[in-house]
Amino acid sequence: MSDSSRDTAEGAGWGEAERGAYRRLMPDHVEKLFWFDPGTMWAARNGVLASWFGDPTGRTRGRWVAGREAAGAPADKVIRRHEGERFSFMVIGDPGEGDDSQYAVVPGFLKVSQGTDFAVITSDVIYPVGTTDDYGPKFFRPYQDYPAPIYAIPGNHDWYEDLGAFMRVFCDDAPPLTPEPKPRPLTRAWWRTLLWHRPRPADEELLAQARKLRATPEQTAVQPGPYWAIDAGPVRIVGIDTGLLGTIDAEQGAWLREVSRGPRPKILVTGSPLYVDGAHHPCPIEGGGTVDDIVRDPAHHYVAAIGGDIHNYQRYPVDVDGRTIQYVVAGGGGAFMHATHTIPRVSVANVTEDDFRCYPLRGDSLAFYSRLYGRRLRLPRLLTLTAAEATAVITERLGIRPGRTPTADTPVTRRARLVATLLGTGSRPDRGSRFRLPVKKIYTQLFSPGSVSYSPPFFKCFLRLDVTPEAVRLRCFAATGNRPQELDPPVEDEIVIPLA
Template identity: 80%
Template sequence: MSESSRDTAEGAGWGAEERGEYRALMPRQVEKVYWLNPKTLWAARNGVLASWFGDPTGGTRSRWVKQQEAAGAPTDKVIRRHTADRFSFMVLGDTGEGDDPQYAVVPGFLKTGQDTDFAVIASDVIYPVGTTADYGTKFFRPYQGYPAPIYAIPGNHDWYEDLYGFMRVFCEAAPPAPAPAPRRLSRAGLRSLLWHRPAEPDGQLVQEAQALRPDPAQQAVQPGPYWAIDAGRVRIIGIDTGLLGTIDAEQGRWLREVSKGPRPKILVTGSPLYVDGEHHPCPIEGGGTVDDIVRDPDNHYVAAIGGDIHNYQRYPVEVDGRTIQYVVSGGGGAFMHATHTIPRVSIANVTEKDFRCYPLRGDSLAFYSRLYGRRLRLRRFFTLTEAEAMAVIAERLGIPPTRTPGSPVRVTPRVRLVAGLLGAGRRPERASRFRLPVRKIYTRLFSPGSATYSPPFFKNFLRLDVTAEAIRLRCFAATGNLRQEVDPPVEDEVTIPLV
């Protein structure tokens, strides 16, 4: 097995490595997503409008669901797959930028997933706004070699065009009837004036894209944007958290109903419940939270996997004498969200000893130091070696280095200053007053605008192998280098008992 980032710097993808062959899969011309382009920002305005004037996605989702039920979709939204107790599936999150980081994941994903029964995309299938026309290069082309069906739940970016592209591709749905026009002087009326409206789907373009995955074994039609899959002994439940990371009352009632019973369950959500050392239980319109349902012992959840944040994290949380694995897996192809900004973990009795992430915090800090050095034209000041970054993270968090350097590393005042400016992880009692914009809303703007198109990319995907007794969950790395492409390293592994 290939060495991982926890073993060596080379295992993380650093050094003079040979680039992988993923570029042979890409189209000749790739339109990169430039998030600081005013045209792109304007097209992606619906999330801001929903937070200012009220979120209409619950009503839109309800119209989609009712239309699907009228067309014959099962009202319980359960997809029943006839698999044995032993089966396997893949999980990718936040895939659809259509450029080097997305395609760099594909060779390892195909090699690792050739014998699996299906795959699930957890959030943001298509960037920047979920346009139907983008599915050819950002979904059908990269995964044309995957031999099994691919299911998906939408992310906030898929909702920027009211889910038209997502529903056309995954549910074979025609556009629903428009909502009644709101009063002009109401908040909804003001929102409607500025709302980004979907482009009319080009049926011929969609058919041409679908021809890239023509095998009957690759086909699947979902009942809607949220669903459940019964396979073997396990039920996998996918929920749609819309634009703002919440679910409507109608979907909440369905989730409570479909979660009942002794069958072990895995939640797949567009908004992770534990992330960056914080708890985000995901409110349900009308009361309660998604995590209340996950924690209920009568529902028998064993894991909750979320996209949206573009890295990997795992929190094994003890709930009433059992362990639920809360996982973030959004490293399927979009720009990388920092992990070095995650403070020393201490939440829900999960400590640093139990917590796992990828990229390692030191690799994340080294990556961002190069990024800011290039962006600000201060490379000599900002750039940290991987060993320096690993050492200063260990110092700031008060933990042993995750990857032991080959020789002693001196943490200089410059190294400490750069780490502080870039918001490197810290103990809660040592919060810094001034940090450059690395986390939260600034990351969503600055990081994509400074995205790199050469390795290492620090992407990831999951493989879950299910038996009657347990689920084996593995996180594989994709760096864009040939070494990790030929033999994808395992960055994390956990066995989840089902008995």
């Protein structure tokens, strides 16, 4: 097995390494996603409108679900597979930018996924707005050689065109939505409807050609709607749709409570992680309660909750009344990287820094962003830190054991401390933090999507889960964009989850 980022800097993708062969998989022309383009920003406005004028996602989702049931989808929304007592599946989150960072994941994904029975995409299948015409280069083409079915739960970006393309691709060409009654003039709903981004007409010939890339019977996956459950072997995998704003509607909440009952061990897959960046986000349910209330209920037997949306890997082993539930963030499947060096020293739900795992390591994240800002601001000599410098200053700043031991002779200089402060290391409110560059909320919402790196290391990742009657073995594999990690994807984290 090759070195991981916890072993060496080369294992993390730093240094002079042969670039991966992933570019051979890419289309001849790749349109780079630039979020500051006025057309893109205007097309992606629905999330903002929902937060201002009320979120219509629940009603729209209900209409989609009703249409699928009328077309013959199972009312319980359970997909029953027959893998036997032992099976394996893949999880990949937030993949669909269609550029280098997405395709760099594919060679390692195909290698590690050999022998798996299906895959699940958790959140944001397609960027920027879930358009039908984007499914060719951002879904069908990259995963054309994965021989098993792929199921998905939508993310907020898939909802920017009312989920129409998602439903067509994953839900057996679901019938079009029935129109809603027009709202009363000058109400909040009226303003929202007036400004709402509507789906653009699809190029049907383009979609038909794209479908041929994953057209074998073994690759076919039909799911009953945007939320579903899969009964496979000894476990039930429950996928929920958190829509535009990271919540679920009352109808889906009632279904979740019902499908969670019973002694079968369960794994939740959600577009909004319940623990992330050192904080708890239990995910409210319309009408009362939270998703995490359901996950924590011992009668429901959840052993893990895996969420997308945040583009890195994190794991929180939370003790709930004497049993451990693994809360995982797994959104590093292809989109731009969310920083991990901004995560403070972890202390949440009795999970300490020693229990917490993340990828990329905080030092690698800081080195990556220092290099990115050095290029963008044309101040490379001031801002760029080596991986060793970044690891050393992270260790000092947060008072933690480094994920990778820094070189003994690497000093922590004033410049390194300044860069760490500017780039928001650990989000500590220490002196000078007011001068941070926008690496967290502002950066990830605005600047970061426009600053995607097109050269390795990319710090992408995906999961493989191997299930037996006794346990689930969960492994996080890295994809850097370099050839060594393509040939032998390193394991960045591994945990065996008992099912007893």
